[in-house]
Amino acid sequence: MKRIMTVDDSATVRQMVGFTLKDAGYEVVEAEDGVDALEKLKKTPVHMLITDLNMPRLDGVGLIREVRKDPANRFIPIIMLTTESQESKKLEGKQAGASGWIVKPFKPEQLLGVVKMVLV
Amino acid sequence: MNTAENQSERQQYLTFRLGEEIFAVDVTQVREILDLIPITRVPQMPEFMLGVINLRGSVVPVINLRRKFRMEQVENTRESCIIVLEIQLEGEQLVIGALADSVQEVLELGEEQIEPAPRIGTRLNTEFIRGMGKKEDDFLIILDIDRVFSSDELARVQDVGELAEEG
Amino acid sequence: MSDPVRDAFREESAELLLDLENGLLELAESQDDDEIIGRIFRILHTIKGSGGMAGFEDVSAFAHEIEAIFEEVRNGHLEVSRELLNQTLAARDLLKAMIDDEGESSLRQEEARQLTEALRTFFPQTNETAISAEVSDDVVESREETTERLYRIRFRLAPDIFCKGVNPLYLIRELKQLGRCRVIAQVDEIPTLQEFDAEQCYVCWDLILLTSAGLNAIRDVFIFVEDDCELQIDELSFDDDEDPNRLGEILVERGDLSSDDLQAVLSERHKIGELLVEKNLVSSSSVDSALVEQEEVRLQQKRNSAGTSSIRVRSEKLDLLVDLIGELVTVQARLSQNVAGQTESELCNISEEVERLTWALRDQVLNIRMLPIGTTFSKFKRLVHDLSQELGKSVQLVTDGAETELDKTVIDRLHDPLVHLIRNCIDHGLESPQQRQTAGKPSMGTVHLSAIHAGAYVIIKVEDDGIGLDAEALREKGIAMGLIPANSELGDKELFSLILQPGFSTAKSVTSVSGRGVGMDVVRQEVESLRGTIEIESREGAGTCFSIKLPLTLAIIDGLLVNIGGDNFVMPLSAVEECIELDHRTVEKAHGRNLVHVRGEIVPYVRLRDFFEIHGPLPELEQVVIVEVEGERVGFAVDYVVGEHQTVIKALGKLYRHLQGISGATILGDGTVALILDLAGLSKLAEREEKELSA
Numbered sequence: 001m002k003r004i005m006t007v008d009d010s011a012t013v014r015q016m017v018g019f020t021l022k023d024a025g026y027e028v029v030e031a032e033d034g035v036d037a038l039e040k041l042k043k044t045p046v047h048m049l050i051t052d053l054n055m056p057r058l059d060g061v062g063l064i065r066e067v068r069k070d071p072a073n074r075f076i077p078i079i080m081l082t083t084e085s086q087e088s089k090k091l092e093g094k095q096a097g098a099s100g101w102i103v104k105p106f107k108p109e110q111l112l113g114v115v116k117m118v119l120v
Numbered sequence: 121m122n123t124a125e126n127q128s129e130r131q132q133y134l135t136f137r138l139g140e141e142i143f144a145v146d147v148t149q150v151r152e153i154l155d156l157i158p159i160t161r162v163p164q165m166p167e168f169m170l171g172v173i174n175l176r177g178s179v180v181p182v183i184n185l186r187r188k189f190r191m192e193q194v195e196n197t198r199e200s201c202i203i204v205l206e207i208q209l210e211g212e213q214l215v216i217g218a219l220a221d222s223v224q225e226v227l228e229l230g231e232e233q234i235e236p237a238p239r240i241g242t243r244l245n246t247e248f249i250r251g252m253g254k255k256e257d258d259f260l261i262i263l264d265i266d267r268v269f270s271s272d273e274l275a276r277v278q279d280v281g282e283l284a285e286e287g
Numbered sequence: 288m289s290d291p292v293r294d295a296f297r298e299e300s301a302e303l304l305l306d307l308e309n310g311l312l313e314l315a316e317s318q319d320d321d322e323i324i325g326r327i328f329r330i331l332h333t334i335k336g337s338g339g340m341a342g343f344e345d346v347s348a349f350a351h352e353i354e355a356i357f358e359e360v361r362n363g364h365l366e367v368s369r370e371l372l373n374q375t376l377a378a379r380d381l382l383k384a385m386i387d388d389e390g391e392s393s394l395r396q397e398e399a400r401q402l403t404e405a406l407r408t409f410f411p412q413t414n415e416t417a418i419s420a421e422v423s424d425d426v427v428e429s430r431e432e433t434t435e436r437l438y439r440i441r442f443r444l445a446p447d448i449f450c451k452g453v454n455p456l457y458l459i460r461e462l463k464q465l466g467r468c469r470v471i472a473q474v475d476e477i478p479t480l481q482e483f484d485a486e487q488c489y490v491c492w493d494l495i496l497l498t499s500a501g502l503n504a505i506r507d508v509f510i511f512v513e514d515d516c517e518l519q520i521d522e523l524s525f526d527d528d529e530d531p532n533r534l535g536e537i538l539v540e541r542g543d544l545s546s547d548d549l550q551a552v553l554s555e556r557h558k559i560g561e562l563l564v565e566k567n568l569v570s571s572s573s574v575d576s577a578l579v580e581q582e583e584v585r586l587q588q589k590r591n592s593a594g595t596s597s598i599r600v601r602s603e604k605l606d607l608l609v610d611l612i613g614e615l616v617t618v619q620a621r622l623s624q625n626v627a628g629q630t631e632s633e634l635c636n637i638s639e640e641v642e643r644l645t646w647a648l649r650d651q652v653l654n655i656r657m658l659p660i661g662t663t664f665s666k667f668k669r670l671v672h673d674l675s676q677e678l679g680k681s682v683q684l685v686t687d688g689a690e691t692e693l694d695k696t697v698i699d700r701l702h703d704p705l706v707h708l709i710r711n712c713i714d715h716g717l718e719s720p721q722q723r724q725t726a727g728k729p730s731m732g733t734v735h736l737s738a739i740h741a742g743a744y745v746i747i748k749v750e751d752d753g754i755g756l757d758a759e760a761l762r763e764k765g766i767a768m769g770l771i772p773a774n775s776e777l778g779d780k781e782l783f784s785l786i787l788q789p790g791f792s793t794a795k796s797v798t799s800v801s802g803r804g805v806g807m808d809v810v811r812q813e814v815e816s817l818r819g820t821i822e823i824e825s826r827e828g829a830g831t832c833f834s835i836k837l838p839l840t841l842a843i844i845d846g847l848l849v850n851i852g853g854d855n856f857v858m859p860l861s862a863v864e865e866c867i868e869l870d871h872r873t874v875e876k877a878h879g880r881n882l883v884h885v886r887g888e889i890v891p892y893v894r895l896r897d898f899f900e901i902h903g904p905l906p907e908l909e910q911v912v913i914v915e916v917e918g919e920r921v922g923f924a925v926d927y928v929v930g931e932h933q934t935v936i937k938a939l940g941k942l943y944r945h946l947q948g949i950s951g952a953t954i955l956g957d958g959t960v961a962l963i964l965d966l967a968g969l970s971k972l973a974e975r976e977e978k979e980l981s982a
Contacts, residue, residue, distance in 0.1 A: 109362060172962075
């Protein structure tokens with residue numbers, strides 16, 4: 001079973017992403033922000049990362065940079081959750097090594113579509 | 121006008137000869153008259169079923185009327201011919217040939233010239249006879265040709281066929 | 288009033304609905320086959336889209352409901368269950384009724400509403416709102432994209448693309464989901480091992496994609512990588528009248544080769560691809576890739592033209608054509624026969640030419656009537672599905688040889704007998720799942736339907752893996768019914784064939800499915816009227832197999848013309864093995880019994896002269912034609928063999944319907960009629976006669 005980490009400071013978003021992915025048969029690890037995510041990644045390697053951009057402590061772009069530094073995570077897909085107004089952040093994230101993005105708000109099937117697309 | 125009305129009641133008949141007797145069939149049931157051509161015998165069939173002929177690509181059965189009417193058998197002559205008839209059998213139209221000694225003529229008979237079939241005095245099964253016509257001194261036996269091949273008659277054909285099968 | 292758009296949709300949807308039905312039935316067998324689910328989804332999507340376009344709003348809306356369910360299935364949210372399949376099949380039938388405009392529309396609406404509700408209960412709860420909100424824009428979207436287009440897609444990802452968590456495979460996989468896709472990897476830039484950096488992407492890809500999804504859908508696939516990717520998408524034309532581009536032109540168009548270089552090489556007149564590679568102008572994978580493109584374009588052109596050049600013809604017209612060909616063959620035979628005595632060579636030449644043309648024409652016309660039997664097979668899938676529901680048995684239908692071709696008339700007339708046999712297999716042949724498990728069999732029973740060519744025949748088998756036939760029970764029943772004598776020593780095969788007798792049935796209970804013992808004799812009659820035979824093999828506990836052997840065509844056969852006492856007969860040449868001479872000493876030696884030695888084997892023979900009571904002069908030397916009838920060798924003694932004959936089969940007609948041993952008639956070159964022998968029937972008749980004589 002593929003394991004996916006979802007990082008977001010909003011419990012509602014985490015839950016919605018979590019439910020959708022679990023329903024689709026993925027194992028889900030939840031993290032509240034970039035720091036929490038990095039800690040959990042040390043113990044639990046994942047196949048994919050879905051992260052929010054605006055987060056306390058360590059934001060999404062910072063998290064992506066850190067994750068890519070770890071050789072074990074150099075090639076895992078990373079998806080950003082963005083909003084329409086975050087065009088510049090999106091570019092930043094891409095340069096940091098994000099694989100793709102999903103624009104909020106999104107429907108469960110859109111999320112799954114993207115996950116299925118990048119998680120080969 | 122008068123004559124036209126009279127004619128509408130008159131019917132045309134084709135007359136043909138078997139031995140001494142003259143028979144007539146409704147001309148509307150006659151498709152054509154063929155000179156005698158080779159007939160292919162079909163085994164295991166009753167004797168009056170002579171066999172089949174090729175009528176422009178169709179296979180048509182030919183019946184020996186002499187046998188059918190239990191008359192004595194004679195050699196075919198140059199005048200022998202096959203009358204191709206359209207008959208109704210169990211609601212289906214069927215084309216068959218009938219072997220005749222010779223074809224006579226087509227004549228018109230009014231209803232008044234036709235009398236019912238006599239109960240006696242003919243060797244034929246009266247069921248086959250629609251009536252008796254008269255022309256000059258000769259009697260004509262007008263055949264109900266559909267009856268000749270009615271299902272009763274055919275049932276008998278089948279019986280014979282089945283007997284033949286059982287050998 | 289007929290509307291061409293609506294008509295076109297009706298026609299298109301008829302096929303789609305058939306595919307849908309087949310898809311659903313296949314899905315019943317392999318419930319998680321993504322390929323099938325995808326296909327079902329696409330079919331529903333197309334019906335929804337083109338239905339809306341053609342003005343079938345109700346159809347479109349209802350198709351959307353079913354599609355929504357299968358979207359869930361496709362996304363893995365919903366498992367395929369038997370109930371789901373049954374509801375979907377019912378929905379499919381309703382769609383068909385809506386399109387065919389059958390039944391009262393208010394009733395249909397009510398039915399659609401109920402089915403929609405039933406279907407909605409399958410939705411996983413969380414997604415319900417999202418799906419219903421999606422309805423309207425989805426319909427609009429699908430209206431634009433129905434025609435298939437061919438695209439060439441080249442993409443080269445940035446070398447460091449792996450470091451962004453992008454796997455090129457997912458791009459290719461996404462593209463493959465859009466339609467038919469050929470992928471060619473260009474590997475020329477992969478360096479030697481010393482210089483190779485495993486974290487770099489060296490490969491670029493060419494794809495030839497046939498899709499109805501449209502350019503935007505293709506671009507969407509690359510949305511995450513568009514900044515890190517050289518992407519080129521071109522639509523390729525495959526118009527009928529346009530020759531596909533030559534290899535060189537494709538390479539120039541793609542920018543792999545300059546047109547000057549191409550001209551220079553072309554002037555040398557060799558195989559262009561090899562030359563270009565040899566001269567290091569392009570890499571060999573570029574050439575391979577261009578060749579794939581050429582191939583795909585050609586294929587699409589072919590498919591296109593196949594679609595436009597076929598026409599529908601009423602089958603009566605074909606029947607008439609066959610009749611005319613039959614007459615032509617007959618007339619041609621007469622011509623040949625008449626010319627045979629002539630010395631004028633010009634006439635002989637013409638006659639030979641006419642003969643050649645006639646035969647070619649005959650083969651073509653008969654060929655037109657040949658259809659693959661598969662269309663009939665697919666109808667049976669539904670039958671099996673419905674019956675297994677009705678009878679509470681779990682049954683799968685396996686078919687083989689769907690491509691086997693057979694005369695259209697034969698296929699049409701074969702439908703009912705096959706339905707009967709399949710019903711029989713499921714109702715009487717297959718046990719209940721519990722019984723099967725107790726017997727150590729898989730609980731799902733199998734009905735195997737197959738068709739195979741064997742010479743001038745097609746053999747169609749209906750086989751089950753059920754309880755098989757009980758030969759002893761059949762024997763007892765046969766004796767009780769007076770069909771066989773009490774002391775008869777019949778083999779299993781003969782006992783099995785008792786079930787083909789009228790009124791013979793061993794089923795203990797009567798079900799709505801198989802009726803009451805009527806029918807199997809009708810199957811036999813129908814098969815025999817097609818000049819076929821039916822054979823039964825069975826092993827108790829292991830299953831039963833019905834084999835139907837049918838001639839390929841009903842109209843014209845190759846025959847062997849023989850003569851007995853001046854009468855001509857035709858034997859179907861396909862059954863004839865050889866001819867041997869029979870002199871009178873052999874007959875005497877055999878002490879009156881009709882047996883001949885054929886290379887060490889003793890073969891019984893029927894003397895047709897006696898059998899048909901044909902008189903006429905007996906020849907010095909008779910001939911025995913050895914034929915194979917139902918797996919056994921039998922001889923038929925005739926006066927002499929005339930030769931081969933193109934036999935146009937004519938019916939003998941109603942007056943001869945009870946005739947046995949003769950299957951029809953044909954017209955010979957001289958205009959006379961010859962009878963066609965039914966060899967199987969004759970040998971049975973003769974056998975019966977001999978038994979009665981010896982009894």
